[in-house]
Each structure stands twice: as structure tokens, then as C-alpha cells.
Amino acid sequence: xxxxxxxxxxxxxxxxxxxxxxxxxxxxxxxxxxxxxxxxxxxxxxxxxxxxxxxxxxxxxxxxxxxxxxxxxxxxxxxxxxxxxxxxxxxxxxxxxxxxxxxxxxxxxxxxxxxxxxxxxxxxxxxxxxxxxxxxxxxxxxxxxxxxxxxxxxxxxxxxxxxxxxxxxxxxxxxxxxxxxxxxxxxxxxxxxxxxxxxxxxxxxxxxxxxxxxxxxxxxxxxxxxxxxxxxxxxxxxxxxxxxxxxxxxxxxxxxxxxxxxxxxxxxxxxxxxxxxxxxxxxxxxxxxxxxxxxxxxxxxxxxxxxxxxxxxxxxxxxxxxxxxxxxxxxxxxxxxxxxxxx
Amino acid sequence: xxxxxxxxxxxxxxxxxxxxxxxxxxxxxxxxxxxxxxxxxxxxxxxxxxxxxxxxxxxxxxxxxxxxxxxxxxxxxxxxxxxxxxxxxxxxxxxxxxxxxxxxxxxxxxxxxxxxxxxxxxxxxxxxxxxxxxxxxxxxxxxxxxxxxxxxxxxxxxxxxxxxxxxxxxxxxxxxxxxxxxxxxxxxxxxxxxxxxxxxxxxxxxxxxxxxxxxxxxxxxxxxxxxxxxxxxxxxxxxxxxxxxxxxxxxxxxxxxxxxxxxxxxxxxxxxxxxxxxxxxxxxxxxxxxxxxxxxxxxxxxxxxxxxxxxxxxxxxxxxxxxxxxxxxxxxxxxxxxxxxxx
DNA sequence: GTGAAAGCGCTAACAG
DNA sequence: CTGTTAGCGCTTTCAC
Numbered sequence: 001x002x003x004x005x006x007x008x009x010x011x012x013x014x015x016x017x018x019x020x021x022x023x024x025x026x027x028x029x030x031x032x033x034x035x036x037x038x039x040x041x042x043x044x045x046x047x048x049x050x051x052x053x054x055x056x057x058x059x060x061x062x063x064x065x066x067x068x069x070x071x072x073x074x075x076x077x078x079x080x081x082x083x084x085x086x087x088x089x090x091x092x093x094x095x096x097x098x099x100x101x102x103x104x105x106x107x108x109x110x111x112x113x114x115x116x117x118x119x120x121x122x123x124x125x126x127x128x129x130x131x132x133x134x135x136x137x138x139x140x141x142x143x144x145x146x147x148x149x150x151x152x153x154x155x156x157x158x159x160x161x162x163x164x165x166x167x168x169x170x171x172x173x174x175x176x177x178x179x180x181x182x183x184x185x186x187x188x189x190x191x192x193x194x195x196x197x198x199x200x201x202x203x204x205x206x207x208x209x210x211x212x213x214x215x216x217x218x219x220x221x222x223x224x225x226x227x228x229x230x231x232x233x234x235x236x237x238x239x240x241x242x243x244x245x246x247x248x249x250x251x252x253x254x255x256x257x258x259x260x261x262x263x264x265x266x267x268x269x270x271x272x273x274x275x276x277x278x279x280x281x282x283x284x285x286x287x288x289x290x291x292x293x294x295x296x297x298x299x300x301x302x303x304x305x306x307x308x309x310x311x312x313x314x315x316x317x318x319x320x321x322x323x324x325x326x327x328x329x330x331x332x333x334x335x336x337x338x339x340x341x342x343x
Numbered sequence: 344x345x346x347x348x349x350x351x352x353x354x355x356x357x358x359x360x361x362x363x364x365x366x367x368x369x370x371x372x373x374x375x376x377x378x379x380x381x382x383x384x385x386x387x388x389x390x391x392x393x394x395x396x397x398x399x400x401x402x403x404x405x406x407x408x409x410x411x412x413x414x415x416x417x418x419x420x421x422x423x424x425x426x427x428x429x430x431x432x433x434x435x436x437x438x439x440x441x442x443x444x445x446x447x448x449x450x451x452x453x454x455x456x457x458x459x460x461x462x463x464x465x466x467x468x469x470x471x472x473x474x475x476x477x478x479x480x481x482x483x484x485x486x487x488x489x490x491x492x493x494x495x496x497x498x499x500x501x502x503x504x505x506x507x508x509x510x511x512x513x514x515x516x517x518x519x520x521x522x523x524x525x526x527x528x529x530x531x532x533x534x535x536x537x538x539x540x541x542x543x544x545x546x547x548x549x550x551x552x553x554x555x556x557x558x559x560x561x562x563x564x565x566x567x568x569x570x571x572x573x574x575x576x577x578x579x580x581x582x583x584x585x586x587x588x589x590x591x592x593x594x595x596x597x598x599x600x601x602x603x604x605x606x607x608x609x610x611x612x613x614x615x616x617x618x619x620x621x622x623x624x625x626x627x628x629x630x631x632x633x634x635x636x637x638x639x640x641x642x643x644x645x646x647x648x649x650x651x652x653x654x655x656x657x658x659x660x661x662x663x664x665x666x667x668x669x670x671x672x673x674x675x676x677x678x679x680x681x682x683x684x685x686x
Numbered sequence: 687g688t689g690a691a692a693g694c695g696c697t698a699a700c701a702g
Numbered sequence: 703c704t705g706t707t708a709g710c711g712c713t714t715t716c717a718c
Contacts (some may be wrong), residue, residue: 030713
């Protein structure tokens with residue numbers, strides 16, 4: 001304990017100790033750790049042995065300090081926790097992000113923020129250089145702070161960001177919502193339906209707008225009317241309300257293209273409530289291909305989007321940005337129709 | 344650019360620059376930042392002004408390095424993302440944790456891991472001193488690595504941990520599952536039910552075991568039989584299967600105490616499928632008081648547990664542990680019965 | 687190929 | 703109350 005030169009301590013081993021054990025300099029150990037080619041084979045072996053013996057793990061803080069990088073990225077969720085966790089779409093996206101990051105040295109910092117105004121702490125955190133980049137996952141994006149965030153650090157959005165502040169230098173991953181909606185609606189048309197309604201998402205989300213537009217396009221191309229519209233909010237309860245409104249307002253409706261499975265799930269409940277059979281009386285197409293599509297008694301035909309892959313690509317895009325590469329600014333993944341019992 | 348003494352740089356301001364602008368030493372600035380009382384009012388003002396002007400934010404890495412603390416805590420989710428995000432209970436817990444942490448200097452690192460075996464990266468991360476503490480949220484806890492984790496750093500569990508490795512030095516937040524189950528079952532008895540079954544959770548989770556035990560106790564105390572048991576897995580589909588088994592095996596069943604709302608939601612579906620009315624033919628009591636309790640056509644009577652508050656307390660307990668305090672090792676929150684239409 | 691030395695931005699004794 | 707002096711653990715020129 002009073003040894004003046006060789007203190008035996010309990011804490012985690014440092015690079016210096018590894019160097020001592022291996023009988024080399026710290027610089028060499030550092031080279032080994034960082035996979036530098038300028039190390040001879042035998043020295044490499046000795047150092048690696050010492051690392052293994054001591055169970056050495058580099059100190060992140062020290063590394064960050066000199067590298068001027070935090071090696072962590074923020075997962076910003078500008079959404080009520082219930083809306084977020086309640087939607088299987090997000091579960092997949094997060095899983096994808098997490099999966100991709102597992103292969104990197106970055107870690108994920110969860111930032112749950114109020115949709116319309118991130119807390120002061122979150123703002124400072126994000127702007128204060130505490131993360132190297134951020135991934136913003138939400139359908140929403142009218143928020144000023146968030147659209148402005150990309151001026152301060154690399155940001156990748158899940159879904160096309162909107163708002164006056166959205167710059168065309170923003171990176172985002174999206175699916176072709178319009179085309180997916182066209183496919184879903186066209187399927188309804190092909191099934192012989194003629195009075196096709198839609199339940200949209202909130203008007204301030206690009207995904208909502210694009211899906212509604214796709215629905216409209218398909219209808220117009222077929223010479224069918226496109227006035228049967230009800231607005232939802234991407235929740236099951238909202239789907240119930242919208243479907244009720246729809247069947248009450250347009251008793252002749254024989255099909256509904258719903259902008260999300262969760263809302264479609266609600267619509268199915270509402271139709272049953274009104275004594276309408278699916279698909280006999282009313283055919284229903286959802287969007288997402290989430291677990292809600294197979295949860296009810298009637299399997300939901302739906303426009304599948306590769307949510308998990310979107311998460312992977314979001315993370316990958318950010319990683320490439322951080323690596324100084326030039327990933328595509330916009331990545332659009334494909335949707336495909338999954339046909340079940342509801343049509 | 345070739346100015347040898349006063350370089351004007353673009354990067355974030357450092358403490359040193361603040362000191363220069365304020366005309367004081369770095370130590371003084373550091374004192375101001377850390378709220379030391381040993382600073383005169385006027386100096387304080389000058390420094391704060393400089394900080395504001397420069398928009399200075401302390402460098403986390405540098406701070407961590409000297410403080411030997413990362414100021415970040417891990418949120419370990421040893422669960423499939425779908426199971427996790429699909430259960431509103433977790434949404435509330437995470438929201439609570441996030442809320443509590445918002446009032447602290449700690450940030451949350453999300454660690455999605457495979458239930459049975461965390462990735463090598465996660466292990467190294469958790470054990471490598473990259474976080475100051477961890478919160479493990481899951482019903483599961485038989486996993487060896489996780490129960491062993493508390494030997495390496497402060498850990499707080501959501502729900503009582505089990506397994507041979509669980510030490511009685513583990514910190515955890517829980518509700519009194521047994522008592523809650525007793526209350527739910529007693530309510531059924533009070534309603535005049537006599538053939539009361541139960542749908543349990545997985546047998547490897549303490550919450551499942553305790554709730555089943557509570558159900559059994561209430562029944563025995565009332566001199567009622569306790570053999571009508573079916574096992575579920577805390578998913579809706581599992582609830583459907585279990586309920587079907589139950590009514591087919593025991594046609595006389597007139598009530599079911601279900602260990603979670605999600606499963607109860609499935610049970611409701613199954614009962615309807617079998618043409619049984621709720622509550623006339625079969626009364627149902629759930630557990631959680633999550634959104635699933637009010638989602639279906641019949642409101643679910645359920646044992647409410649304060650999920651969000653549990654999250655708050657989990658975070659709070661860990662924070663106190665990190666602060667060197669001695670928070671209660673076990674915190675048990677109360678449940679209460681919420682009566683709706685299903686009983 | 688390897689080591690010596692300097693420094694990332696901050697905090698913490700220790701003087702004064 | 704305030705400044706000076708050392709590092710925290712790591713990477714990185716720059717010599718050899």
C-alpha cells in the first residue's frame with residue numbers, strides 16, 4: 001500500500017498499465033487498439049495478450065476528449081411516449097437503428113421530447129456538442145427547433161421533413177407513400193369497388209398528405225369520385241371515429257383506404273359496430289403491415305413498408321455522414337401490397 | 344490566421360476562452376459553472392455574462408474524464424422490441440424514467456438486447472465503465488448476465504429480479520402483485536362469481552407467479568376451488584389461446600382473473616368468439632389499467648399499477664444510489680382496482 | 687516499427 | 703475569494 005512505484009489499484013486498467021505489462025510504450029498500445037498497421041506482429045501479440053489479461057477497455061471519455069467526438073448519437077422522439085410506443089411502426093424503426101448501431105462504435109441516446117417544444121435541457125444537449133449526430137423519428141416535423149437542428153449537426157430524419165424551415169439539404173429516409181397509396185387503392189378498384197373512401201393521418205405530416213394524394217390519384221385515373229375523406233390521427237381511437245363518420249356520412253361507401261394499420265384496426269371495430277361486414281359490405285386496406293394487420297378477426301390487406309430496414313438505413317446514413325462520406329440525401333424504400341381477408 | 348497569440352476559431356468555446364473574456368482564471372469559471380459558493384457576486388456576474396455571450400457549454404468528455412463519471416445511465420431492455428414497444432406498460436415506465444432524468448444531469452443510453460444473451464458489445468459497454476449505472480426494465484430476469492450486472496455497477500430493476508444469481512442486495516421497484524391480484528379476485532367473488540379461473544403470465548417472471556398466488560389466496564380464503572388455470576405469455580394472442588382453453592376445459596367458468604390487460608383484451612376476443620357475454624356469462628378482470636382496458640367494446644375492470652410513477656421511482660432510486668445515498672432497496676407501490684363494464 | 691512528449695477541456699488541491 | 707499547478711486517459715506528431 002505504501003509502495004512508491006508500483007501501486008496496485010482496484011479500478012479499471014488504463015492503457016498505461018497495459019503498456020507496462022506488455023513492456024511497450026503507450027503509443028504502441030494505442031496503435032494496437034486502433035488497428036494501426038505500423039505494429040510488428042510479435043509486439044501486436046504481446047500487447048493483445050496484455051489487453052486480454054487485464055481485461056482492458058478503453059476509456060470513452062478520454063478518447064472523446066482527444067478525438068473531439070462523442071461517439072454517441074441522439075434518437076430524438078418528438079412524440080408522446082404513448083403514441084410512440086403504441087405504434088409498432090416505431091418499434092421496428094428503433095429495432096433497425098439499434099441493430100445497425102450495434103455494428104458500430106456509436107451508442108444511442110434516447111431523447112423523449114414534447115412534440116411541439118423540446119425541453120431546454122434537450123436543446124442544450126443536442127446543440128451543446130454532446131452527440132455527434134441525431135436521428136429524428138416521427139411523422140411530425142413542423143417543429144421549428146427540429147427542422148433547424150440540422151444546421152448544428154448531422155441529422156437524419158425518418159420520413160420527409162416539412163415546414164418552412166426544412167431545407168433541401170436535409171437527409172431523410174422515406175417510403176414512397178404516394179405510390180403505396182396508389183397500389184392500395186388500385187387494388188380496391190380492381191376488386192370492383194367504386195365508392196372508395198379514405199381515412200387520412202394528421203394533415204401536418206407528409207406521410208398523411210402523400211398517402212391521401214396517392215389515393216386521390218388512383219381514383220381520378222379510374223374516373224372515380226374522391227370526396228369521401230375523413231381525417232384521423234394515426235391512433236386506433238381516431239380510426240374508429242373517422243370510420244364512423246364515414247359510414248354515417250356516405251352510407252354507400254364500399255371500401256376504405258386507411259393511412260395506417262392502427263387506424264384501420266379501429267375502422268374494423270367501427271364497421272363491426274355498425275353491423276357492416278368486411279370485406280363483403282366494406283373492403284379495407286391499411287398501411288404499414290404492422291402486427292395490427294393480423295391482430296383482429298379479419299386479416300388486414302395492407303401496404304407494407306419496411307420499417308425495420310428504414311431504421312437500418314437511417315442509422316447507416318448518419319454513420320456515413322459522420323464518417324465524412326456523402327450518402328444519398330434522400331433514400332426512398334419500396335412498399336408492397338400484402339393481401340389478406342379484408343379485401 | 345497567422346496570429347500567434349489570439350487565434351479566432353470556429354469551434355465551440357472552451358472554458359479557457361470564457362476565462363479570457365471574463366478576465367479571470369479557469370478555476371474561477373469552473374467554480375461558477377459548478378455553483379461553488381466561493382465566488383464573489385461581481386465576479387460571478389462577469390463570468391455568467393461571458394458564458395452567455397459565448398454561448399458556452401461545458402465539454403462532457405473532459406468533465407467525465409476528470410470526474411471519473413460518465414453522467415449517463417443505461418436503459419437495458421432485454422426484450423424483443425415488439426414485445427417491449429407493444430406493451431403500454433413499458434411506455435409509461437420509460438416515460439417516467441425519462442421525466443425524472445430530465446431533472447438531472449444524466450442522459451439515457453438505450454440498450455436493446457436479446458432477452459437471453461446480450462450482445463458482446465452490450466456486455467463490454469455495460470461492464471466497461473461507459474455508464475454510471477443501469478436500469479433494467481423487463482418482466483424477465485432469469486438472465487444470468489443481467490442478474491450478475493449489479494456486481495459491476497449500480498443497477499435498479501423494474502420488478503423483482505429472480506434467478507439463482509439474484510442477490511438480496513439488488514435494488515428494485517415493484518408493485519404488490521400478490522395484493523393486487525387478491526383485490527381483483529376478491530372483487531369477482533364479491534360479485535357473486537364462484538367458478539373463477541385465471542390466465543397467468545410466463546412462469547419465469549415474478550409478476551406472473553405473484554399474481555397467480557394472489558388469485559389462489561383469495562379463492563382459498565373464500566373456500567373456492569383454484570384449479571382453473573391457463574398459462575399465457577403477456578401477449579394478446581396468448582390471452583386468446585388461454586381463454587379458449589379455459590372455456591373449453593371448464594365450461595362452467597363464470598369469471599377470469601387475467602394477469603395483464605393485453606391478455607385480457609385477447610380473452611375478451613375469445614369469449615366473444617365462443618358466444619359468451621361479458622360480464623353476464625363470464626366476468627373478466629385484467630391487470631395494468633393500460634390503454635387496452637378501454638380499447639374494446641366492453642371496458643375492462645382492472646388492477647391498476649402506477650407504471651409511470653414506477654419509472655420515476657426507478658430513475659430516482661438509481662440517482663440516489665449514484666449520489667452516494669442509501670435509497671430503499673425495495674420500493675413497492677400500490678395498485679388499485681378500476682371497475683368498468685367487464686365485471 | 688517504436689518511443690517521447692505534448693495536449694484535448696476540465697476539475698481539484700494548494701497557496702496566497 | 704482567486705489563481706497556479708497538476709493531472710484525468712488517450713491519441714498523435716515528431717524523432718529515432
